[in-house]
Amino acid sequence: MTNFRLLPLSKPLNKAVLTLATVMVLIASACSKKTPIPPPPPPAPGPASSSNGSSSSGRPVVAEFSVEPSSIERGQSAILRWNVTGSTNVAIDKGIGTVPANGNRRLTPADTTTYTLTASGAGGDTTATATVTVTNPAPPPPPARGNAGARGTLESRVQSDLRDALYDYDSNNIRDDARAALTGDADALKRILADFPNASINVEGHCDERGSAEYNLGLGDRRATSARDFLVQLGIPADRLKTISYGKERPVCTESDETCWQRNRRAHFSVGQ
Amino acid sequence: MMRKTKSNTGLAILTLLLAATVFAQDIVTWINGAGGKPALAVIDFRGSGSQPFMGAFNSTLFNDLQGSALFDMKAKSMFPLNNPQRPEDLRPEDGGQGFALSDWAGAPVNASHLVFGYTAAQNGALVLYGNVFDTRQQNQQSAQLFSQRYAGSLDEAGAIHVAHEFANDIILKFGGAASLLGSRIYYVSRRSDNTSEIVVMDWDGGNQKQLTRLNSLSIMPAVSPDGSRVAFTSFAKGTPRIMMIDTMTGRALPFYNQEASLNANASFTPDGKQIYFASTAGGLAQIYAAAINGQGFRRVSHRDAVESEPKVNPKNPNLLLFDGGPGHEQIYQMNSDGVGVERITNGEGEAANPAWNQDGQHFAFSWTRGYAKGDFNIFVMDIGSRQFVQLTHSEGRNENPSWAPDGRHLVFASTRTGKSQIYTMLADGTQVKPLTTQGDNRSPVWGVK
Numbered sequence: 001m002t003n004f005r006l007l008p009l010s011k012p013l014n015k016a017v018l019t020l021a022t023v024m025v026l027i028a029s030a031c032s033k034k035t036p037i038p039p040p041p042p043p044a045p046g047p048a049s050s051s052n053g054s055s056s057s058g059r060p061v062v063a064e065f066s067v068e069p070s071s072i073e074r075g076q077s078a079i080l081r082w083n084v085t086g087s088t089n090v091a092i093d094k095g096i097g098t099v100p101a102n103g104n105r106r107l108t109p110a111d112t113t114t115y116t117l118t119a120s121g122a123g124g125d126t127t128a129t130a131t132v133t134v135t136n137p138a139p140p141p142p143p144a145r146g147n148a149g150a151r152g153t154l155e156s157r158v159q160s161d162l163r164d165a166l167y168d169y170d171s172n173n174i175r176d177d178a179r180a181a182l183t184g185d186a187d188a189l190k191r192i193l194a195d196f197p198n199a200s201i202n203v204e205g206h207c208d209e210r211g212s213a214e215y216n217l218g219l220g221d222r223r224a225t226s227a228r229d230f231l232v233q234l235g236i237p238a239d240r241l242k243t244i245s246y247g248k249e250r251p252v253c254t255e256s257d258e259t260c261w262q263r264n265r266r267a268h269f270s271v272g273q
Numbered sequence: 274m275m276r277k278t279k280s281n282t283g284l285a286i287l288t289l290l291l292a293a294t295v296f297a298q299d300i301v302t303w304i305n306g307a308g309g310k311p312a313l314a315v316i317d318f319r320g321s322g323s324q325p326f327m328g329a330f331n332s333t334l335f336n337d338l339q340g341s342a343l344f345d346m347k348a349k350s351m352f353p354l355n356n357p358q359r360p361e362d363l364r365p366e367d368g369g370q371g372f373a374l375s376d377w378a379g380a381p382v383n384a385s386h387l388v389f390g391y392t393a394a395q396n397g398a399l400v401l402y403g404n405v406f407d408t409r410q411q412n413q414q415s416a417q418l419f420s421q422r423y424a425g426s427l428d429e430a431g432a433i434h435v436a437h438e439f440a441n442d443i444i445l446k447f448g449g450a451a452s453l454l455g456s457r458i459y460y461v462s463r464r465s466d467n468t469s470e471i472v473v474m475d476w477d478g479g480n481q482k483q484l485t486r487l488n489s490l491s492i493m494p495a496v497s498p499d500g501s502r503v504a505f506t507s508f509a510k511g512t513p514r515i516m517m518i519d520t521m522t523g524r525a526l527p528f529y530n531q532e533a534s535l536n537a538n539a540s541f542t543p544d545g546k547q548i549y550f551a552s553t554a555g556g557l558a559q560i561y562a563a564a565i566n567g568q569g570f571r572r573v574s575h576r577d578a579v580e581s582e583p584k585v586n587p588k589n590p591n592l593l594l595f596d597g598g599p600g601h602e603q604i605y606q607m608n609s610d611g612v613g614v615e616r617i618t619n620g621e622g623e624a625a626n627p628a629w630n631q632d633g634q635h636f637a638f639s640w641t642r643g644y645a646k647g648d649f650n651i652f653v654m655d656i657g658s659r660q661f662v663q664l665t666h667s668e669g670r671n672e673n674p675s676w677a678p679d680g681r682h683l684v685f686a687s688t689r690t691g692k693s694q695i696y697t698m699l700a701d702g703t704q705v706k707p708l709t710t711q712g713d714n715r716s717p718v719w720g721v722k
Contacts, residue, residue, distance in 0.1 A: 169646070170598075170600075170601050170602075202511075209647060210623075210646045210647030211602055211623060211625070211646075211647070212581075212582075212596060212602060212623070212625030212626060212639065212649075212672065213492065213493065213715075213716070214493060214537075214538045214551075214581040214582045214596060214625065214626070215579060215581050215582075215596055215597070215602045215625055217506070217513060217535065217537050217538065217551070217558070217581065218535070218537075218551055218553075218557070218558030218579035218580065218581050218597075219579050221534055221535045221553050221557070221558050222557060222558070222579060224534070225534075225553075225556075225557075242511075242512075242534075243512075243534045244511060244512050244513075244534065245512075245513065245534065245535055246490075246508075249469075249490050249492060249508075250466065250467065250490075256647075273511060
């Protein structure tokens, strides 16, 4: 009984859309391969250790005692390196103990720590220190809105994924822009109804303020019905869609101008009971 | 062939209506009342021990009589300096002093009837002694139309009460229909974007009382001819459905809604035994009828157009008006079996809200003729001649007219001061009175109680 006809997309057009989409995906992936190589890291800072002593004195020489990186977040690790010559015994405090004259050790200190290396030789001892600064990690970022895992509530999905279909004055004909909106809505509805198998969706019919309230209740029902029928033809199960006419009782805006009137002449979606 | 049958039926109805009103008055004459209205001189009543309340008494009496539109009210500035307070004060032999009826019949007063009397504090009550005399009668006995005693509380409310009762008796004496006294107006009070409730008030705007507490959209009330029930459209269960309530208690009465996305804007038949309403039970919003409990419903119309607001003629249960398409809203008539559909308004603008006068001959409605879409004004049309008169003139949107039990007053909703409010006026568009001033109030209907 509705006075509009559904024009299905022609097959060649479908193919063209598909091809275009494929090309765009290819271009996108090619681009990602050509992402510029990040610049190399800056040169490592000079040894953080201080070495004192001289070969002439016969005391061991600490050529290197450093920690890399010198600053870490708690839970991360740093590498302690050392290189000592002319020693008979090399030891590092903080529970590390005697070590070879040349070596490294991966450490995961909980707090900022200063390590002291003691190299013993014939001429006496040489000491060196190296400090690793431990910072508290920044708090993790909050979860993204509309947590991707749950893909949003039914309410939020209906609100964000479905567009109103707009109508001409005193008409329930599906215009071209409404046809486009409802075609997109059909795809979104299929996903929503798959994700929420028990959900039913209200198709609300609304009118602008100008006709009588009584007539608009009937007109709103026709708008809701025309939108519902369109969606059913695109494969949405009719038993998941319920029409409700609100006439002009629930406007989205109340200005008396065409912009507002047009916003109110609509089929709108809400979560059914 | 089909089309021809329909228009023939329409013609038959029209012929019947015309035959019934061979002597129908011109609509402007009807609206203004027949010529030769009684000319009333109403003196300022005084009070003995009740004088502080006489200002309220005198203005109430005058306004009620004037509001009936039955009388030509004579200006008090032309009255003689003296006036009688009791029948025994009349002295026909003493002409020129104000104590002879002839002083009131002649120039400059030119009254056909004199309304006089007084009030007195008596045993803690306010007692009114009221008289109406025909000034043109020579004989005092035959001049006395009636004299009546009324009692009320000894305060302003009591004075107003006895003034209403006295005015009511005068109106009835002169052939006026049931007075407005005791009648009530039912309407929709908007509470928020998503809620409205049905409210009732006295005919003069007093004594407002909320009838529904559904906290959802309650709209489009209709009151039964005996004033005992109100049918309205409720969104309490999601889709618009008809609900029936008792007007005294506000309690819901049983009503069966047939399966449909919409059952709405019900109206009662003049015998109060059925309702007509719009329903989508058959697909699109069309006219249905059912018993007042919703049982035994039947489809009336079968057109491919939006149809709403069915209103059965008070004198002919087989004839109804409704608001509908195709195209844009117009007023149509139809037989109660769904045939004989004929457009009544001439196709200009948008027409809605048909409301039959008690005479079955005239109806009030809202029309945008001559104005932009949505700018409705109240009109009255003669169904036979299709003559119409415009009563409001583009002061905001003026909608949903409904006749008072006296058949001379209309209540309607208007946005003339901003938000929609309820107003009454005479059928000639004069004496417009606001009944509500706060909030957002719509869709009034006038009940006998």
